[in-house]
Amino acid sequence: MWLRGWIMLSVLTSIALIVLFVGFLTHASLPFFSKYGVSPIIGQEWYPYENLYGFLPALVGSAWAIAIALIIALPCGLAAAIVSVEILPLRYQSTVNLGIDILAGIPSVVYGLLGIALLLPWLENNLDLLTGHSLLAAGLLLSVMILPTITRLSQDAFRDIDNNYREAANNLGLNWSQQLVAVLLPQAWPSIRSASLLATGRGLGETIAVMLVVGSIDRIPDPWYNLLTPAQTITSRIGREMGEASVGSDQWSALMACGLVLTLCVAVLSIIAQTPHKRAAHD
Amino acid sequence: MINRASKFALCLLALPALVVPILCLAYLLMRGLPGLDSSFFGLSTLGQSRDTTSLSNQHGIFPQIMGSVLLSALACSIAMPLALGLSLHNQLYAGRRSQSLMVHVLTTFQSIPPLVYGLCGLVVFVHLLQWGISLAAGAIVLAMIVLPVLTLNTIHALERIPTALTDSARSLGMSAGQIIWHVWRPKAWRSLLTGLFLAIARTLSETAPILFTATVFSGVIWPDSLLSPVTSLQTHIFYLAQEAVDERILAHAWSSALILVTLVVMFSVIAHFLNRHSSDNE
Amino acid sequence: MNKPYTNMQLATAHVTDKTTDQPKLKTYDKARVEVNNLNLKRGGRLILNKLNLTLADNGITSIIGPSGAGKSSLLRCINGLDKDWKGEISVDGIASKHWPKGADALRQHIGLIGQKPTVFPCSITDNVVFGLRGKQRKQASSGLIEYCLKQAALWDEVCDRLDHNAQTLSLGQQQRLCIARALAVKPAVLLLDEPTASLDPRSKNKIEASLHGLGENMPVVVVTHDLEQVRRLGGNALFMCDGMLIEQAESTTLLDTPQRLETREFFQWSTCDCPPEDE
Numbered sequence: 001m002w003l004r005g006w007i008m009l010s011v012l013t014s015i016a017l018i019v020l021f022v023g024f025l026t027h028a029s030l031p032f033f034s035k036y037g038v039s040p041i042i043g044q045e046w047y048p049y050e051n052l053y054g055f056l057p058a059l060v061g062s063a064w065a066i067a068i069a070l071i072i073a074l075p076c077g078l079a080a081a082i083v084s085v086e087i088l089p090l091r092y093q094s095t096v097n098l099g100i101d102i103l104a105g106i107p108s109v110v111y112g113l114l115g116i117a118l119l120l121p122w123l124e125n126n127l128d129l130l131t132g133h134s135l136l137a138a139g140l141l142l143s144v145m146i147l148p149t150i151t152r153l154s155q156d157a158f159r160d161i162d163n164n165y166r167e168a169a170n171n172l173g174l175n176w177s178q179q180l181v182a183v184l185l186p187q188a189w190p191s192i193r194s195a196s197l198l199a200t201g202r203g204l205g206e207t208i209a210v211m212l213v214v215g216s217i218d219r220i221p222d223p224w225y226n227l228l229t230p231a232q233t234i235t236s237r238i239g240r241e242m243g244e245a246s247v248g249s250d251q252w253s254a255l256m257a258c259g260l261v262l263t264l265c266v267a268v269l270s271i272i273a274q275t276p277h278k279r280a281a282h283d
Numbered sequence: 284m285i286n287r288a289s290k291f292a293l294c295l296l297a298l299p300a301l302v303v304p305i306l307c308l309a310y311l312l313m314r315g316l317p318g319l320d321s322s323f324f325g326l327s328t329l330g331q332s333r334d335t336t337s338l339s340n341q342h343g344i345f346p347q348i349m350g351s352v353l354l355s356a357l358a359c360s361i362a363m364p365l366a367l368g369l370s371l372h373n374q375l376y377a378g379r380r381s382q383s384l385m386v387h388v389l390t391t392f393q394s395i396p397p398l399v400y401g402l403c404g405l406v407v408f409v410h411l412l413q414w415g416i417s418l419a420a421g422a423i424v425l426a427m428i429v430l431p432v433l434t435l436n437t438i439h440a441l442e443r444i445p446t447a448l449t450d451s452a453r454s455l456g457m458s459a460g461q462i463i464w465h466v467w468r469p470k471a472w473r474s475l476l477t478g479l480f481l482a483i484a485r486t487l488s489e490t491a492p493i494l495f496t497a498t499v500f501s502g503v504i505w506p507d508s509l510l511s512p513v514t515s516l517q518t519h520i521f522y523l524a525q526e527a528v529d530e531r532i533l534a535h536a537w538s539s540a541l542i543l544v545t546l547v548v549m550f551s552v553i554a555h556f557l558n559r560h561s562s563d564n565e
Numbered sequence: 566m567n568k569p570y571t572n573m574q575l576a577t578a579h580v581t582d583k584t585t586d587q588p589k590l591k592t593y594d595k596a597r598v599e600v601n602n603l604n605l606k607r608g609g610r611l612i613l614n615k616l617n618l619t620l621a622d623n624g625i626t627s628i629i630g631p632s633g634a635g636k637s638s639l640l641r642c643i644n645g646l647d648k649d650w651k652g653e654i655s656v657d658g659i660a661s662k663h664w665p666k667g668a669d670a671l672r673q674h675i676g677l678i679g680q681k682p683t684v685f686p687c688s689i690t691d692n693v694v695f696g697l698r699g700k701q702r703k704q705a706s707s708g709l710i711e712y713c714l715k716q717a718a719l720w721d722e723v724c725d726r727l728d729h730n731a732q733t734l735s736l737g738q739q740q741r742l743c744i745a746r747a748l749a750v751k752p753a754v755l756l757l758d759e760p761t762a763s764l765d766p767r768s769k770n771k772i773e774a775s776l777h778g779l780g781e782n783m784p785v786v787v788v789t790h791d792l793e794q795v796r797r798l799g800g801n802a803l804f805m806c807d808g809m810l811i812e813q814a815e816s817t818t819l820l821d822t823p824q825r826l827e828t829r830e831f832f833q834w835s836t837c838d839c840p841p842e843d844e
Contacts, residue, residue, distance in 0.1 A: 020407060025399075076297065079293045083297040087290060105484050105547050106548075107490065108488065110520065113524045113537070177285055270390060451746075452695070455747065456669050461698050
């Protein structure tokens, strides 16, 4: 009887938490959308003192940061997964996994510290910049942070491949690289795809480390490919201004609206990542 | 030949993933170790430590460590029973449809950025419920963050138990409670513990969500009640990192970071080895 | 188009119930398990279709039929492992859906032994008393353990190593341990789902011997694919196909002179072409 009660209680609590979360998101950002409409999402200016709330600079910043991170982390993580599963002997695998687990466990604030103390001075010296605070720094830092996610999930993808496929490919006389390209990668691809989507979501939501190195200036890079100027991401904006905004003000609900946009982006990514698994389960 | 070349290229590409953690940890040790002196821990006499730096008081770093541990322990003790209850519901009472719906909802909530949970906590607990910046608000926000992870982990652990085993226990007329205790518990406790340790590591390292909901920079040594603010290691490092121009402050930040990483890595390494043993047993 | 055929089958099922049409069927004074109009649907498919069955106070009943005929499902429904069936199952005259102390107590009353031997990762003794909990378990004597293991024809092989891990036993021994384990909770009925599939002949013989002994005191139902085993077990035999009870008779009679076309077809070709039911 107590078991039933406990289970019911936890289910109800969780449902209450979900309702509370969704309710808060809509309720807190509703005032903003009802006052300004949805046009600020593509607005280019963000000056809370003049009631200008354009989301575009932060959106562009987030997109750039995650793009840089993916360009670096995806090949590296994938290669690390292939090396650790397909090349390394079995007994070293657990050591590699331990390293990846540790890397995944390092708190983001420590990455932020590493970024401030190592990355920013390095960028300033090598690229001759006034300040190292830039989208590039944020992207580089993010790439290290999402690397373990990508590696871990791709490793699982390669481990899950039925050994019969490898044997069959061997019997056909394919050499190692041909096997990789023709057999292993296609088999692992759905999982790799969802791994990178998940990593994208995680990178988009990363706050502290990005906030410390991105510079937090609301500007769209000019020209658009100029990654060496300080910029802003959605998360860094929320993190910077949440402490200053007074409760219930326009700025407050604008930041909540930023949170809503971020949540929607990430939730959509996560839902896309989940769909192929479902299909594979039906086959 | 082609094999050699492609393997070599792959190894080269993979190198950062394997070397970066070692470099990070080495640098952290190099910068953090020198700062771990008696004044950092507040062990020197009262007068001296007041003189040397305004950052350290007679308690050193201990209030921050205690705050982090307290937040993490509270969050996990809220989330773990809920996660167990949810996954037992999933295994015992839910139909196939609601089982998969539950997993999808949990996976989606797992991917929502911690920062947004922090905003939720700020609006609901700090302002709506008038708790103020408090230990309770931070703990509940952290619990919300780890709840999906913990639940999914528990569901997977229970799913790995062979149905034949459960069925034969049921056909002996054992009740749900007896099956949970005598059949599932011995099979799953390792995976459950792994999940719990990972959750502890996670709650120790989350910074953004507790920044507005639970912590203040200084002035707190031990929270008087659930509704009073705390200090924590992770936010302490954040505040210090923002003042990164001052070399002395930076040194203090590195030492704090070393303590934090030691705590977090300790839990994730325990989880790693527990997990390895549990997969050996399968 | 299929209607007349269906009706005929229904008619046979009812007639077998009354045991008027089949003089050679053994009759007993008291019914232990009665199944009336049992239906089970899974994913839009009828697994069990208006099934009627009576198990008497003791004796062995073998169930044969092609794979997917619903034999295992029938056992799971009677035992209460599956709950989403419609119809009536009564045990000792009490409807099983309203069993006095709940479904768990019902499952204790009706032992079910699965196809694959599943032992728990603990000692042989602990496995035998696994279903006993609390007070019962403390009271479980070594006599009970010995009795159960002897009934399952396993005692001679394991009496000197009762504290060994049960997973070290051979598959055949594990299956007999499962029987002993089911006996320890003192069931009134014993259901076995292909207990000897994938076992060596020696274990098969031992299990059959044990079933003969058990059948003297309680109804024992054995689902099997092995027609020779049906002959060896004796008692009654049922032929099931597509969730319906096609024919029921004393086992030698059923094997030697099957009355129904489907049964004969099955004996000859190992398949049966029951027309799909239009629902």
